[in-house]
Amino acid sequence: MGFLRRSVVKFMVLVGSAIFGIVAGVAINAPYQALVSAAANVNVSIQDFSFQKENEEIVVGDTVRWTNRDLAAHTTTSNSGLWDSGSLSQGQAFSFTFATPGTFPYFCAIHPSMTGTIVVSQPQGAPRPALTSPPNNTVLGNFNPTLTWQLPEGSTQYHLKVTPANDDGPGVNVIGNATTSFTIPPPPQWYGLLPDIGYTWMVRATTVQAPLDENDSGWGEWSPSFRFRTPVVTSSSIERVSPSNGATVNSLTPTVQWSNSNSNIFYYEVQISKDPAFGPNAFLYWELRHGGVTSPPNSYTVPSEFPLESNTRYVWRVRPRVQGDGTPVEWSASSEFIVPGG
Numbered sequence: 164m165g166f167l168r169r170s171v172v173k174f175m176v177l178v179g180s181a182i183f184g185i186v187a188g189v190a191i192n193a194p195y196q197a198l199v200s201a202a203a204n205v206n207v208s209i210q211d212f213s214f215q216k217e218n219e220e221i222v223v224g225d226t227v228r229w230t231n232r233d234l235a236a237h238t239t240t241s242n243s244g245l246w247d248s249g250s251l252s253q254g255q256a257f258s259f260t261f262a263t264p265g266t267f268p269y270f271c272a273i274h275p276s277m278t279g280t281i282v283v284s285q286p287q288g289a290p291r292p293a294l295t296s297p298p299n300n301t302v303l304g305n306f307n308p309t310l311t312w313q314l315p316e317g318s319t320q321y322h323l324k325v326t327p328a329n330d331d332g333p334g335v336n337v338i339g340n341a342t343t344s345f346t347i348p349p350p351p352q353w354y355g356l357l358p359d360i361g362y363t364w365m366v367r368a369t370t371v372q373a374p375l376d377e378n379d380s381g382w383g384e385w386s387p388s389f390r391f392r393t394p395v396v397t398s399s400s401i402e403r404v405s406p407s408n409g410a411t412v413n414s415l416t417p418t419v420q421w422s423n424s425n426s427n428i429f430y431y432e433v434q435i436s437k438d439p440a441f442g443p444n445a446f447l448y449w450e451l452r453h454g455g456v457t458s459p460p461n462s463y464t465v466p467s468e469f470p471l472e473s474n475t476r477y478v479w480r481v482r483p484r485v486q487g488d489g490t491p492v493e494w495s496a497s498s499e500f501i502v503p504g505g
């Protein structure tokens with residue numbers, strides 16, 4: 164039953180995306196071509212004590228030309244001081260070319276209630292960053308790769324995004340000055356990348372001087388994306404530290420702790436069971452732990468809501484957590500400990 168329902172849903176998604184693809188191909192292509200064009204001039208009249216029209220939307224490189232049609236003198240003066248025409252008498256004009264994206268309010272310095280806004284966006288088809296290394300579809304040999312790219316001329320900032328397969332796990336989301344590389348720091352500086360996952364990464368840029376956040380409209384388009392894959396790891400670097408094998412604990416909520424000679428691994432699965440085979444007939448404690456933030460590091464404490472049984476022998480084991488599009492790895496060997504009689 165569940166299987167059937169899943170099939171139906173999958174089928175509907177496929178049909179939907181096929182239709183969307185056709186529509187997008189027809190509808191988007193034509194205007195996209197038209198937008199890749201030379202810089203334009205936009206005329207704004209200063210007339211009847213107002214800017215006409217008050218809100219203009221242009222792209223980077225466009226020039227706005229204000230012409231005073233009134234008998235009275237006016238100015239066009241940027242709120243931020245970017246431009247100031249000074250007093251314009253009837254028939255006089257002033258032009259300004261916008262080199263960066265952003266929203267630019269302005270007013271008349273003689274009649275401050277006269278206001279307007281120029282909204283400047285990046286033109287479609289503007290140069291985008293190009294990713295250079297690691298080359299697309301590289302399988303990494305380490306967990307702190309240096310990602311490099313080229314930026315379009317005049318870029319002031321970049322925005323780098325690294326996303327795990329199925330968005331399952333942590334990623335990297337960095338905005339910086341216009342450098343052309345970023346090295347993902349290894350643990351414990353950053354808990355960035357998990358093992359055996361395909362990551363997608365891309366970069367976008369801006370020519371805006373002011374610092375942008377990721378939701379700002381001043382960003383250019385994303386580069387085409389690249390993929391890399393993190394190394395496969397095993398449980399062989401894990402040692403079970405305490406309780407030592409065969410030890411008797413003094414609590415129904417003991418802490419198990421392990422160490423790992425592979426410092427790149429920080430996310431773990433832990434199991435504790437009465438059943439030496441960790442089978443389904445005994446209550447199975449099966450938890451995920453970020454070993455870098457547990458106290459002590461690389462540990463799991465049985466929660467007081469689910470204490471162990473007294474007078475019982477338990478086994479426990481650990482493995483690095485693999486998720487996304489990765490393949491789960493073998494568990495470590497198991498250790499046992501004894502909970503004494505109550």
Ligand SMILES: [Cu+2]
Nearest residue numbers: 237271273274
């Ligand atoms: Cu005025």
